[in-house]
Amino acid sequence: MTIPRSERLLTLLQTLRRYRQPVSGAKLAAETGVSLRTLYRDIASLQAQGAFIEGEAGVGYILRPGFMLPPMMFSQEEIEALVLGSRWVARTADSRLAAGAVDALAKIAAVLPPDLREDLDNSTLLVGTPRRNEGNADLALIRKAIRAEHVLELAYEDERGALTHRRVWPFALGFFDSVRVMIAWCELRQDFRHFRTDRISSAVSTEKRYPRRRPVLLKEWREKEGIPPQP
Amino acid sequence: MTIPRSERLLTLLQTLRRYRQPVSGAKLAAETGVSLRTLYRDIASLQAQGAFIEGEAGVGYILRPGFMLPPMMFSQEEIEALVLGSRWVARTADSRLAAGAVDALAKIAAVLPPDLREDLDNSTLLVGTPRRNEGNADLALIRKAIRAEHVLELAYEDERGALTHRRVWPFALGFFDSVRVMIAWCELRQDFRHFRTDRISSAVSTEKRYPRRRPVLLKEWREKEGIPPQP
DNA sequence: TCGCTGCTGCCATTATCTGACAGTAGACCG
């Protein structure tokens, strides 16, 4: 099943776009189903046509943004993925994020040609009903604090039911099957801590930035917990 | 001096973008230096890969303007919703749909202004790890059958472990916390049935359409089960 | 009605494309 070159080049462009970090030629070759030699030829072709692909020995290839991409539509599979994902968000996340999911879908639908919009409307991928355990925590406030790197003052009921007050540096929100967890650096414990949002009885933003940067915290937490980056 | 197809296709896209009004195929053929017959093939290739080209008899070809124009941007909330949803799909669904989620996100990212793309990269909404119970069912095949309204021949192991063979009319796929369920009309039982995909030991498409329409089946099933439409 | 145009099937010829092997050079790590 060898894909002809003409169709492969556009695929390769999209593949490169998918990776944000350098990819080795060998990997790209495997993914597009050609030999390494041919991949080098493909890359050269794309570069000759103006694609801004950088290749570095020992590192890999990366596509610099800014290359005017062909106006590509979504494939059926991609639309179904977006619909399914948005439906899950609409059911699982808090109401603001849920509204965001619906709005985003509506905007995408607005620019879709009729036949693809049909796919969107008729999508028959359904999500189960995660039991929407709201809790009284204001997720929108937490997300805002995360984006702004603001310190939060928390009233939190721990596993043993004891109410504690803490200042924390929130940097991520985790969505699990039935619980939502805020991940933060806890000033009290001087360590990373997970806070189930349904146990947060109050959260107040101090509007003060915490001293460390969010991506760094996220990275350290990942390494400590052994959690790989998400796509 | 014939330019190889692989290099010509991207050129053709650029050429189409230059024109704002419909262009005849003959003109495009002359401009790219190929025969009319070949030009038709080129257009078909581009469309097959998702390029948004419209052709009308008696008029010509026109490339629909960039599918996500500046006025229609996403808000932070919408982007986070899309990212979170896609991450969930990437973890939960089968590999093809997962790839679709990542690809769609990459396409969206490509048309986002730099500051919003930042949001996309730095999104700190994480999803838990649904245990990817693959099963041996080919979800891609099932989705295809659903879209085409094709009858499936199933080898299915029911709750008591008994292996049965059935012909079913699939019309929806449900994603629950830990199981995936195909929803279909079962010819054997003459009723709606749910089939856990991890219990489907084989599924073969007959390539024959079933006699009823998918939306109707979905509606009847919803009414029977009392399940409201999804957003 | 007519002309213009998009679109498809068929087929023999052509030359583009491909993989393999061999070799050079730069980047990173210990």
Place this chain on the structure above:
DNA sequence: CGGTCTACTGTCAGATAATGGCAGCAGCGA
């Protein structure tokens, strides 16, 4: 410093994708 990973180039014969011409059908506009 050496080892490893990786980008890149040259060459060649065989595989196969691409091409153009012709013939025909269908939709659009006048």
